[in-house]
Amino acid sequence: MLAKRIIPCLDVKDGRVVKGINFEGLKDAGDPVELAAFYDQEGADELVFLDITASAEERDTILDIVNRTAQQVFIPFTVGGGIRSVEDMRKILQAGADKIGINTAAVLSPDLIYQGAKKFGNQCIVVAIDAKRTENTISGWEVFTHGGRKPTGLDAVNWAKKAEGLGAGEFLLTSMDADGTKAGYDIPLTRVISEQVGIPVIASGGAGCPRDLLEVLAEGKADAVLAASIFHYGEYSVKEAKTYLQERGIGVRL
Amino acid sequence: MIGIIDYGMGNLGSVKKAFEYLDIPTAIISDAKGLKNSSALVLPGVGAFGDAMENLNRSGMIETLLDEVKKGKPFLGICLGLQLLFLESEEDQGVKGLDLVPGLVKRFEGNMKIPHVGWNSVRWQKDSLLFKGIPSDSYFYFVHSYYVIPSMQEVISAQTTYSDISFTAAVEQENTFAVQFHPEKSGEWGLAILKNFGELMKR
Numbered sequence: 180m181l182a183k184r185i186i187p188c189l190d191v192k193d194g195r196v197v198k199g200i201n202f203e204g205l206k207d208a209g210d211p212v213e214l215a216a217f218y219d220q221e222g223a224d225e226l227v228f229l230d231i232t233a234s235a236e237e238r239d240t241i242l243d244i245v246n247r248t249a250q251q252v253f254i255p256f257t258v259g260g261g262i263r264s265v266e267d268m269r270k271i272l273q274a275g276a277d278k279i280g281i282n283t284a285a286v287l288s289p290d291l292i293y294q295g296a297k298k299f300g301n302q303c304i305v306v307a308i309d310a311k312r313t314e315n316t317i318s319g320w321e322v323f324t325h326g327g328r329k330p331t332g333l334d335a336v337n338w339a340k341k342a343e344g345l346g347a348g349e350f351l352l353t354s355m356d357a358d359g360t361k362a363g364y365d366i367p368l369t370r371v372i373s374e375q376v377g378i379p380v381i382a383s384g385g386a387g388c389p390r391d392l393l394e395v396l397a398e399g400k401a402d403a404v405l406a407a408s409i410f411h412y413g414e415y416s417v418k419e420a421k422t423y424l425q426e427r428g429i430g431v432r433l
Numbered sequence: 434m435i436g437i438i439d440y441g442m443g444n445l446g447s448v449k450k451a452f453e454y455l456d457i458p459t460a461i462i463s464d465a466k467g468l469k470n471s472s473a474l475v476l477p478g479v480g481a482f483g484d485a486m487e488n489l490n491r492s493g494m495i496e497t498l499l500d501e502v503k504k505g506k507p508f509l510g511i512c513l514g515l516q517l518l519f520l521e522s523e524e525d526q527g528v529k530g531l532d533l534v535p536g537l538v539k540r541f542e543g544n545m546k547i548p549h550v551g552w553n554s555v556r557w558q559k560d561s562l563l564f565k566g567i568p569s570d571s572y573f574y575f576v577h578s579y580y581v582i583p584s585m586q587e588v589i590s591a592q593t594t595y596s597d598i599s600f601t602a603a604v605e606q607e608n609t610f611a612v613q614f615h616p617e618k619s620g621e622w623g624l625a626i627l628k629n630f631g632e633l634m635k636r
Contacts, residue, residue, distance in 0.1 A: 180553065181549065181552070181596075182554075249450050250453070253617060253618060253623060254618060273446065275444075275450065277447070300479045301548065302479065302550065349550065377546055378546055379546050379551070
């Protein structure tokens, strides 16, 4: 049976993981490569590096991290943040990443999804959607870009369908309303997108405890869950979360 | 030395890095001489069946590749590298594959998400040197929209179920091994498969 995936997300800035990380046994909790290896050992199914470096000059830092991670971590990993062109994608994939996350650039230039999928295969292209509840769209959710700062007027469901048609391989769906609240994922949002598209949906934003993961996988029909702080602070290990899910009938890789 | 065949289809880097991690020597090869000089061959690949065959044809490697495999050189196909062993694929009808293993390649059909992405459990169908020390039903990482249907049951070495379809996850025919999943991205058990393949080279 296909397992539901648990995906820790690492925000990387200037070569360091930001957002608090609190583990015992790590020499340097801010080193992305060491942390990636740690999560691999813990049973994470995939990893996401989100490059939040502001300036283009520091882009090479992420390439170095990707390259070093690929030498010692043998599970799939995605890199997102600031990717604007097929050439950006090529560099990151060549350094050893398996998938590319695109968000703002995909909205500004949807053809990038098509070009990336054509060049590297649909499986490489993860379209990240930041959605917020609104009364302005039919589905009730609107797509935001630029790290959640800019409303686009796009209906989240329509955008997902369009992106799928252009060749997206997966969606990384973040609820801006739920993100950072630790009060649980946005179940209706995840469910509506998951039911309307034929590609996998990774739910993101709002995880506070293993029960939240269970709900978004079972009721929200997500194929995978992304979480940051519940794992980073050591509140729950990936393994604990997986055991919890398995005991409640969710198929996971243990 | 394991020759990793470069024919312009996808990321060879992760396969190479996994072997390096295991201290198994590799070289990226792209011509007949490279095929002959390698003691074992790996055919990785992501992308479309038709493009892959076009690239392989253009590389001029096919004849030597078939020769070396038929002479008994250990061969490992990964993902698209499994599908290419067959005569034809629904993905690009009319394109002739390597035709080393009888059968064809079909697209998933039904009420499921396509591609089949993620970790799925794999059941061994026979005692294989490639799977030595790895329990049946271990999880491996898959990314694909097409799956192979061998004509002969006896070449099927592993199976996996996705939605309501049970499909061939690995084939083995003498010295030819191929897997639909990505051992180089399947953690500890994936590395065990690559290590087992490295052992075959030494025999």
